[in-house]
Amino acid sequence: MREAAFVKQNKDKWLTFESVLINKDHMHPDKLSNLYMEITDHLSYAQTFYPQSKTLEYLNYLASQSHLIIYKTKRESSKRFITFFTEEFPLIMYRYQKQLLIAFLTFLLFSLIGAYSAANDSTFVRAIMGDGYVNMTLDNIEKGDPMGVYKEQGELNMFLGITINNIKVAFFAFVYGMLLTIGSLYIIMRNAIMLGSFQYFFFDQGVGWESVRTIWIHGTIEISVIIIAGCAGMVLGNSILFPGTYTRLESFKKGMKNGLKIVVSTVPLFIIAGFLEGFVTRHTEMPDWLAIVIISCSLSIIFFYYVYYPIKKHKDQFKRLSLIPNIEELYK
Template structure:
């Protein structure tokens, strides 16, 4: 038995409506007219993504910006005229990849590290000179406050200095006991663990000084004052025993790097806080984002400084006993950092000078 509706249904399923057929022909014609340039652009992009720049002919490299703009124009037309989904997806992927090769950064990690160490970091630090001066003044004031508080009442020492530092190094301790606390060790056994602990402790202080800057920099200032007040209190204890020079030499081995790193971390945090408190014509979020990028670059270098400080504190300070040798190490490291941050300029700065 034959149902009269079935042949009609089959015919409708096989036939393509005229508007769809016209759109398909238009899409095919659009693709065929431009497909050669798209394939050429894709081949160039693939070679660039694989790092094979030398394999690309000069004429292709010169044509890359033109081919990219043509593909971007084709993508715009494809979106406006609602071409087939396959062509649209292909063009979107191709234009995205080509944009990165034309306008995006292609700097390798080694190249970035070279630019960072040989000019980028020092240039970023110099832009924060005002925040560094403020942080330095606050840190000096904190050490003076710690000294004066303990000199007035020795009980302040126990309120300021953490328990692990106030073992034998406390007010009233004899010169011999305090001098023994400054002695190093003849063996390097276990010093790697000690250096790792010191790096962790110093990193916590620096990260806190940086992170608290988002509260308009006020907590950063308080942390810098407290951290240096601890140092001022300990300086008073050793000075009362006549060991001020020995203590300064002992501290200088790692302190010239460690305190410098904390200074930069505090300045970076204050830079963000100052930008948020006085954003000018920008919004607070925009000011925080701009200053945060610069401060983050400085903090990347602070991490490197803290690693060096941990190694100096865990090894050099423990293996070297002579105060003059310790002072020589600390002084040399300090001169290195000053010369690095003041004298070293990147290629961009040299061209402006």
């Protein structure tokens, strides 16, 4: 659709909305909220088809000025918790697929660096993991139970401890984004080097497969949470570096809000990863096929919710906006 037709089709709604914002005209909160959602849909459409245009600048203004008012007056729906995960968050996550990919590739790169370093320096793993942990693992390997570390604590204590630790790591990966994105990349790098060197250590000791089938039962989700939280930190950092058409303060607020929502989306994953590590990973006697099923299901859930589903929701939104009739064509 040509920009002029798009403006003509929707300008009455925009002016109504602007009037409410400027004059504080009374409008039912639900109706106002629905109008706001339409404005944000139009903003997304304009970002795709009319970049650098006055229309995009105007819609950015409407959206940024209205957000606080809308969420002050909007009556919370009893389904708000569900719609956050099924509707609101996937559309937010679609905007940050690039940051998610960068976080993943950074983690992959430094995992390989960690493995390479361990392969070429026999002291590297001890420097990263500590002598105590390495010696304990070597003792477990000699006893024929390489993954014995997962059986030392009680199930509930391990579940709570791991869940709290995962939350702490994800929190730092997000907050460190305020250091102009570099902080989040550092957290990703550090954890990736640790994983790569540790994983190589098991292969070097001849128990590589046993380590993979055991560690990745919980590690698939645990590592994914670190990458996703790192992505959230990049969203925060980039909002400071690249404010676009917003003021730097408004951009920072928007980046903080969206980054925090990405972190909040991982809360169920914290619990699942903690449960798996506390109650499931310790059962090293489980058959290989069951471990593979758990790992595959975990990976599928992550890919579906953070990659496939956001893209699908965006396409559905795009199709809905594309059905708006071209007024100029109708009246030729």
